[in-house]
Amino acid sequence: MGERVKTARSHREEPLDAAVRPVSLWRDRDYMAWWSGNGLSSLGTAVSTLAFPLLILDTTGSAAQAGNITAAQMIGTLATLVIGGALADRVSRRLVMAVSPLVEALALGAVALLVYRSDAPVLALAALALVSGLAGGLRTAVAAPALRRLVPKEQVATATAQGMGRDMVAHIVGTSLGGVLFSVTRWVPFLFDALSYLFVTLGTLVIRRPLGPDRDPDTRSGPRPGMAADIADGLRMVRRSGYLMFTIVWGALLNAVAEGFTLLFIALLHHRGGGPTQVGTATSLALVGGVIGSFIGPWLMRRLGALRVLHLAAWVFAASFAVIVWVPEPWQIGLVLLVGMTGMVPLNVVTESYQVRLIPDAYLGRVAATSRFCVQVVQWAGPLGAGFLADAMGVRGAILVLAVAMITLALALFGGSRQLDLLRTPLGEVRELPLLTPERPAHP
Template identity: 60%
Template sequence: MRRDGTETGPPQDGPPAGARVSLWRNRDYVGWWAGHGLSALGTSVSNIAFPLLILYATGSVARAGVITAATMVGTLATTLVGGALADRVSRRLILITGPLVQAAALGAVAYAVHRGEFALWLLSALACVAGAASGITSGSTIPSLRRIVPKEQIGEATARSMGRDMAARVIGAPLGGLLFSAARWAPFLADAVSFLFASLGAALIRRPLGPDRVPGAERPGIGRDVAAGYRFVRDHAYLRFTVIWVALLNAVAQGFFLLLIALVKHRGGDPQTIGFVNATALVGGVVGAVIGPLLLARIRARTALLVSAWVFVESFAVVALVPEPWQIGAVLLVATAAMVPLNVILESYEVRLVPDEYSGRVSAVSRFGMQALQWTGPLAAGFLGDRFGVQGAVLVLMVLMAALAVALHLTRSLRVLDEPVDAVAELPVPETAGV
């Protein structure tokens, strides 16, 4: 690592050229995968514990929506800065220090809850700090992955990472319910510990993670970096459309997740039942992560995208009508199995399209745009749930999701999905790109 915070090392993507080897034999990838997996497990535990804490303390779906939104607002506020930093300072340093800040914030939440402090403003502020650290860290995640695995294995690595995260949620959802039932502070302490492992995993990666620097080159300011990433996304139809579409999808999905917890609670489920319903649903995510690469190899990506979206629409209607918590879980299992390939497709094509020197900035701008409306989902869903009932709120979200599915049929911006992901050519670097 140099004094300016950058790292030295080979500029090419992935490990050195050679025979294709299993990702599980790539030590750096395994360390990256395991560290992020433990962090994802802890996050899934606290994600279910935060709304449970407020629901059981106040009974208000709207207040539960506020604390859920707080983390998202914190993440959104720092996502663009995180992407710019990923292209100018050591990504390794970011991946080590970011989780340490998150560990401190979640540890403070655990301490406050242990002392009986349930003030919404305090818990929301700490959740916002953890989210802000997440936003900084996330800017280095995909650029670092590009250095750890070869480009031809990006799709496989992306699918495995999503499968890992889904598996973590499968375990974390019931674990969060169990820990919450045992002690309300326990889920947050578990999340704090998980971030320590994420930091350790990043520290153990041997390969330089970048960014690379040209000696003597002048680096533009962070504002110009962010603007360059924005222009890159704006000027390419696929990136522009997917950012807007996923932003709306995330708002609907986050609102749906909050309503799901309230729906199971209103139908007689205790915290453990809520956790196991979420786990049952997330098993579908693991299945989806497995079938995602298979779908990419056998059918057009755009066809898979359309099927995923319409299955998700139908799940809203069925979930609102079935009476038993286990039936809700079964329906969501199918829905999440359909939705994960959608995420695999969109992310894999973006990684293939964006050149390395723009990957941090474009990834951050894309993530910022995709998360820009996410925080509104829990707030709107909480308001609708208190005003019209949870079942009515789910049906309102179904109508919005149907409109998003129709948009996939009408747009011309997804023509790149007609090509196999391995055949997609990288977009050219703008002539005015900074180095």
């Protein structure tokens, strides 16, 4: 049963007076509880993400076995994303946000125990990673609708950017911390990650605002449609908006290209004589670029407008593909990646923040989860295709092919100008799509 709210319009924010500036999110107690809890969880995830392959490589020497652990967790997340989106629109989001991390904590705690006892078969580790992924998919699905309740509409882009920047900083710190903890003793990184999930639950429980969903008045006098019908309604809502249809498909293709590029830049560094230290440095520079992008993204949206930022970011990212082929030194490759990621993050801020503002609260869980699922379900094709290209035509040739693909995606933004016309509207003035009703079905 969804949470009750004190007023009938709790999730439909009224426009602020032009003279009133929103209070800084850093001074918002509820927002900070959400931000810090999820930040500590991201730090723990970065620690265990490094520790898992190190553990498997040390015990089995098999890179394929290490990949199986990562694949199991990703499969688990994808398996529950869409279901989690439907749950976010029909049961207490606070409950999902509080319980799912506890399941993740138990799974990682069990991993720590197995490693501590020197009894950690790969099959058991993969099963626990799958369980963690299943719970993580539910938690991820609730994130967007919960954030919508926590921040004013004028600050959605800022909150989205701050979340991206937080996770990138956590990844930078967590990668180094994971190596240190693993060198101390193998089980400590997994216990660290298990404990980090508890802060998500704690942060959720101290939030005072209702997180929804509101009770649907159409279901008070009769049974509510099943989960399959809820998921179908989410898809109908996506089809109603040309903006959503375009950005979901475009974002999925972009994600596949970006994942392929990630593999190839490591191969290029190796080809240029870079060792593990150089790879780590270049990766850190890329993440620093992401952090910079998270800071300037909302500022650029206010100064240039969301549509211009989207075009500019896409072309900056495309240019980084082409330039990286010609720079000779590993540190120069890192600097090019820094610039590319500085453009990539504002692009994501634009698409995600407008999606959050466009979708009514009653459907946001389903639509956000469907969008994330579509984007992630094809990301495996990027590294796979990039690997085949590198074997067939060399690393430089493969990167140039991806550069052409990225330029094509940037040009597609001009072709989708009608679907992207929404981005000409300031974020705070975006009107929600009308609710679906049985009497008035959605039209594409």
